[in-house]
Amino acid sequence: MRGKRENGRYYTAGNPFGHPAFLAWAELARLRYATVLEPFAGANSLIARLQEMGLCKAFASFDVAPANTDVRRRDTLADFPTGYDVCVTNPPWLARNSATARGLAFPDTRHDDLYKVALERCLDNCPFVAALVPESFVRAGLFHDRLFAFVSLTADMFTDTGHPVGLALFDDSIGHPNRIQIWSGEEHIGNLAQLAARRPKPLPGGAEVAFNDPFGNAGLIALDNTIEASIRFCDVRELAGYAVKPTGRHITKITVDGPVRIAEWNEALAAFRADTRDMLMTCYKGIRKDGLYRRRCDWALARGIIHRVG
Ligand SMILES: C[S@@+](CC[C@H](N)C(=O)[O-])C[C@H]1O[C@@H](n2cnc3c(N)ncnc32)[C@H](O)[C@@H]1O
Numbered sequence: 001m002r003g004k005r006e007n008g009r010y011y012t013a014g015n016p017f018g019h020p021a022f023l024a025w026a027e028l029a030r031l032r033y034a035t036v037l038e039p040f041a042g043a044n045s046l047i048a049r050l051q052e053m054g055l056c057k058a059f060a061s062f063d064v065a066p067a068n069t070d071v072r073r074r075d076t077l078a079d080f081p082t083g084y085d086v087c088v089t090n091p092p093w094l095a096r097n098s099a100t101a102r103g104l105a106f107p108d109t110r111h112d113d114l115y116k117v118a119l120e121r122c123l124d125n126c127p128f129v130a131a132l133v134p135e136s137f138v139r140a141g142l143f144h145d146r147l148f149a150f151v152s153l154t155a156d157m158f159t160d161t162g163h164p165v166g167l168a169l170f171d172d173s174i175g176h177p178n179r180i181q182i183w184s185g186e187e188h189i190g191n192l193a194q195l196a197a198r199r200p201k202p203l204p205g206g207a208e209v210a211f212n213d214p215f216g217n218a219g220l221i222a223l224d225n226t227i228e229a230s231i232r233f234c235d236v237r238e239l240a241g242y243a244v245k246p247t248g249r250h251i252t253k254i255t256v257d258g259p260v261r262i263a264e265w266n267e268a269l270a271a272f273r274a275d276t277r278d279m280l281m282t283c284y285k286g287i288r289k290d291g292l293y294r295r296r297c298d299w300a301l302a303r304g305i306i307h308r309v310g
Pocket residue numbers: 007008009010011012039040041042043044045046062063064065074075076077078089090091092093
């Protein structure tokens with residue numbers, strides 16, 4: 001287990017390459033005519049999937065710990081292969097705080113996760129990159145100038161994690177958020193700028209809202225349960241006897257210096273979730289019974305909803 005985490009080594013089990021966004025990107029990248037670079041190849045399963053689909057005639061695969069004879073041993077973070085136009089990969093994922101907590105080495109970098117370092121190497125060296133990344137990437141605002149499309153993949157991609165995962169597709173044109181096409185599974189949602197415009201943002205001069213206040217006048221269940229989209233504002237009396245923690249992020253009492261409009265807040269929250277298919281909300285580990293990721297409502301979103309309802 002430790003070895004697995006050390007190299008961010010969770011192999012891909014599912015096949016995301018039949019997705020229409022990937023196939024459109026593959027045309028753009030002229031994938032079937034390219035020598036495909038897989039710089040973090042593990043057992044080379046991504047290349048095998050592409051080959052099964054007739055999308056890869058030639059490849060160059062590397063890994064610091066190869067698990068297949070088609071994969072050459074190389075530390076590609078230190079010595080990235082050059083001269084390839086198209087890269088398809090699932091890079092190592094390892095959060096800096098998780099590395100620190102486990103006493104693992106972490107590179108000297110501005111990034112907070114190893115996958116961002118790996119992605120930067122890929123993007124610096126290849127015009128076209130397709131990468132399986134944490135679903136939170138779409139909200140991180142990183143490398144969006146090169147992002148062509150993003151797919152939130154809720155089908156089981158990794159057999160041994162349960163981590164929210166997305167497929168990020170990049171090209172060589174320096175673009176605008178208006179062009180970034182967003183998909184929730186098979187459903188096309190719109191472009192990222194349209195989605196971002198639908199997020200209720202706090203208003204300067206809006207009512208003061210304090211979270212985790214034991215004497216609050218409203219309640220917020222800020223985390224989905226394992227069954228469905230269940231985040232909601234509630235009457236604070238429902239939380240009578242619940243001791244809020246100063247750093248709690250899941251169930252809280254809030255003090256709103258203004259009207260308390262539970263029903264209207266919940267309507268606004270439901271409309272935002274339906275419009276954006278939750279893509280702008282933080283994920284929590286695990287897929288709900290209705291097939292979508294569990295989400296969390298952060299305090300900025302809750303404050304934005306309260307301000308916009310007025
Ligand atoms: C998340 S796994 C994915 C493997 C494969 N791409 C797949 O999807 O099944 C990441 C891989 O990156 C490799 N890796 C980690 N650090 C590396 C480095 N510095 N250079 C090359 N490979 C590295 C690990 O050994 C692991 O096989």
